Amino acid sequence: xxxxxxxxxxxxxxxxxxxxxxxxxxxxxxxxxxxxxxxxxxxxxxxxxxxxxxxxxxxxxxxxxxxxxxxxxxxxxxxxxxxxxxxxxxxxxxxxxxxxxxxxxxxxxxxxxxxxxxxxxxxxxxxxxxxxxxxxxxxxxxxxxxxxxxxxxxxxxxxxxxxxxxxxxxxxxxxxxxxxxxxxxxxxxxxxxxxxxxxxxxxxxxxxxxxxxxxxxxxxxxxxxxxxxxxxxxxxxxxxxxxx
Amino acid sequence: xxxxxxxxxxxxxxxxxxxxxxxxxxxxxxxxxxxxxxxxxxxxxxxxxxxxxxxxxxxxxxxxxxxxxxxxxxxxxxxxxxxxxxxxxxxxxxxxxxxxxxxxxxxxxxxxxxxxxxxxxxxxxxxxxxxxxxxxxxxxxxxxxxxxxxxxxxxxxxxxxxxxxxxxxxxxxxxxxxxxxxxx
Amino acid sequence: xxxxxxxxxxxxxxxxxxxxxxxxxxxxxxxxxxxxxxxxxxxxxxxxxxxxxxxxxxxxxxxxxxxxxxxxxxxxxxxxxxxxxxxxxxxxxxxxxxxxxxxxxxxxxxxxxxxxxxxxxxxxxxxxxxxxxxxxxxxxxxxxxxxxxxxxxxxxxxxxxxxxxxxxxxxxxxxxxxxxxxxxxxxxxxxxxx
Numbered sequence: 172x173x174x175x176x177x178x179x180x181x182x183x184x185x186x187x188x189x190x191x192x193x194x195x196x197x198x199x200x201x202x203x204x205x206x207x208x209x210x211x212x213x214x215x216x217x218x219x220x221x222x223x224x225x226x227x228x229x230x231x232x233x234x235x236x237x238x239x240x241x242x243x244x245x246x247x248x249x250x251x252x253x254x255x256x257x258x259x260x261x262x263x264x265x266x267x268x269x270x271x272x273x274x275x276x277x278x279x280x281x282x283x284x285x286x287x288x289x290x291x292x293x294x295x296x297x298x299x300x301x302x303x304x305x306x307x308x309x310x311x312x313x314x315x316x317x318x319x320x321x322x323x324x325x326x327x328x329x330x331x332x333x334x335x336x337x338x339x340x341x342x343x344x345x346x347x348x349x350x351x352x353x354x355x356x357x358x359x360x361x362x363x364x365x366x367x368x369x370x371x372x373x374x375x376x377x378x379x380x381x382x383x384x385x386x387x388x389x390x391x392x393x394x395x396x397x398x399x400x401x402x403x404x405x406x407x408x409x410x411x412x413x414x415x
Numbered sequence: 416x417x418x419x420x421x422x423x424x425x426x427x428x429x430x431x432x433x434x435x436x437x438x439x440x441x442x443x444x445x446x447x448x449x450x451x452x453x454x455x456x457x458x459x460x461x462x463x464x465x466x467x468x469x470x471x472x473x474x475x476x477x478x479x480x481x482x483x484x485x486x487x488x489x490x491x492x493x494x495x496x497x498x499x500x501x502x503x504x505x506x507x508x509x510x511x512x513x514x515x516x517x518x519x520x521x522x523x524x525x526x527x528x529x530x531x532x533x534x535x536x537x538x539x540x541x542x543x544x545x546x547x548x549x550x551x552x553x554x555x556x557x558x559x560x561x562x563x564x565x566x567x568x569x570x571x572x573x574x575x576x577x578x579x580x581x582x583x584x585x586x587x588x589x590x591x592x593x594x595x596x597x598x599x
Numbered sequence: 600x601x602x603x604x605x606x607x608x609x610x611x612x613x614x615x616x617x618x619x620x621x622x623x624x625x626x627x628x629x630x631x632x633x634x635x636x637x638x639x640x641x642x643x644x645x646x647x648x649x650x651x652x653x654x655x656x657x658x659x660x661x662x663x664x665x666x667x668x669x670x671x672x673x674x675x676x677x678x679x680x681x682x683x684x685x686x687x688x689x690x691x692x693x694x695x696x697x698x699x700x701x702x703x704x705x706x707x708x709x710x711x712x713x714x715x716x717x718x719x720x721x722x723x724x725x726x727x728x729x730x731x732x733x734x735x736x737x738x739x740x741x742x743x744x745x746x747x748x749x750x751x752x753x754x755x756x757x758x759x760x761x762x763x764x765x766x767x768x769x770x771x772x773x774x775x776x777x778x779x780x781x782x783x784x785x786x787x788x789x790x791x792x793x
Binding site for chain 2: 216245247249250252253255256257259262278345348349352353355356372374376377379399401404
């Protein structure tokens with residue numbers, strides 16, 4: 172690993188040989204490449220967010236550019252200890268440094284691929300695609316990119332056989348749940364063209380209840396959906412009444 | 416060394432699988448595991464509606480898991496002493512300790528994710544139940560794996576013990592939950 | 600009772616705790632001499648950089664003499680590029696010498712990190728003394744070659760005064776050969792130790 176690491180070198184290493192980054196001492200790579208990897212992840216997600224914001228335009232461009240990097244980094248920070256715990260309980264000896272590096276590499280690689288593919292998304296959004304289709308395409312892009320990120324994490328971390336499959340499946344489940352809920356909390360990313368622009372919507376219900384309601388609606392059962400404030404982040408009903 | 420393989424003796428038992436001795440975890444590791452269970456319980460229970468309920472609910476993982484180990488551990492040790500004379504006496508205790516430390520590390524690992532989900536959703540009971548199940552399965556899985564390594568095979572009674580321990584853990588957890596509901 | 604739990608103060612407390620931990624990690628890393636970019640990154644993303652807090656200085660791909668090598672190479676390059684120096688040294692030769700020097704220096708740095716790790720885990724393990732002696736010899740050789748680069752710079756000055764009688768090119772070759780011999784010495788040491 173060269174002492175002087177440029178942004179371009181790290182991007183090339185991320186795309187060509189992410190496993191090579193994990194071969195060296197994790198502490199050394201985190202020290203030499205950590206800030207650059209973080210910068211790549213945040214900047215790439217911000218570029219993608221900007222492209223997503225073009226669907227509504229205006230202030231949503233800025234809001235989406237701020238929120239997409241959060242969607243990429245918050246789940247990583249929250250689930251990092253879980254990823255390590257799942258690997259260790261499956262009998263794969265990994266230290267915290269290896270997991271942190273693998274997760275950072277996976278995060279940066281997936282965000283970089285999203286940023287590279289974002290012109291295609293811009294092209295689609297620029298032809299006034301239907302709002303629901305726009306949301307679906309965004310979800311699909313995030314899913315595909317997340318799968319690439321998780322596959323990268325699996326490749327960088329050691330282990331083999333059924334234990335590795337189980338550990339990575341558990342890690343994917345934990346990361347997937349947290350990413351889905353983070354996306355729900357940080358919505359809207361794709362705002363309707365005539366809707367008011369808001370940085371965040373009130374914390375209410377959860378992504379699982381919303382998905383269930385959408386599933387019911389798709390099957391023709393319109394039971395209605397009561398999106399009540401939930402969780403510690405939600406504004407208490409008493410305060411909500413006072414707020415105009 | 417490299418000689419002609421000897422034919423197996425008639426009536427001799429098949430060669431057993433190689434065994435690996437188990438080291439009992441250190442006291443700080445066990446305490447850290449219990450701390451991890453407590454932290455996970457607190458992370459999940461913090462969404463409960465009152466401080467008293469939070470206090471009661473947050474003890475469910477520790478009470479359920481440690482309670483089940485204390486109540487069913489002697490059965491595991493006695494079963495091994497009775498059925499496996501060649502296995503060291505401390506082996507089942509060491510395996511239980513390893514299972515507890517694994518459960519503690521999983522609990523500690525999922526605590527931040529549990530806190531995040533509880534903070535942004537009203538699903539704290541689901542988070543608690545799912546996390547407790549993950550922790551319990553980790554504990555049982557590692558204990559069984561350790562015993563299998565130490566004894567060379569997996570006797571049926573160990574699987575039966577795991578089922579008994581799971582039922583006891585559930586009963587203890589339900590008892591603690593009922594106490595919390597009475598407080599509420 | 601419900602409102603007691605749902606007060607936003609709880610969430611603010613969690614957020615503030617996260618930031619305070621981040622600031623503490625950044626401060627500790629800063630005191631250990633890590634790059635400022637790493638310390639700044641730790642402010643917001645400290646869970647990812649926690650491994651850098653483990654015992655010992657952060658391992659770097661560079662060796663202990665890295666800065667000195669770079670400084671000497673820079674000085675030598677500027678002397679060579681001076682139009683009055685009439686230097687015949689090919690720049691590629693110098694680049695190769697500097698790359699060799701960095702490689703040898705990185706090996707010394709790797710041994711330093713290894714010694715710290717071994718001492719932390721198992722004290723003065725047998726064989727450590729031999730490794731330390733080999734490390735001292737390698738470091739001395741690297742230092743001697745760096746010193747040779749300083750002398751080479753003086754030779755270029757002398758050459759500009761005395762004409763083409765000072766064999767600058769040959770001296771550069773000697774320095775590379777000396778570094779090459781370092782590998783053989785280390786190999787010999789290794790063979791003797793094992």
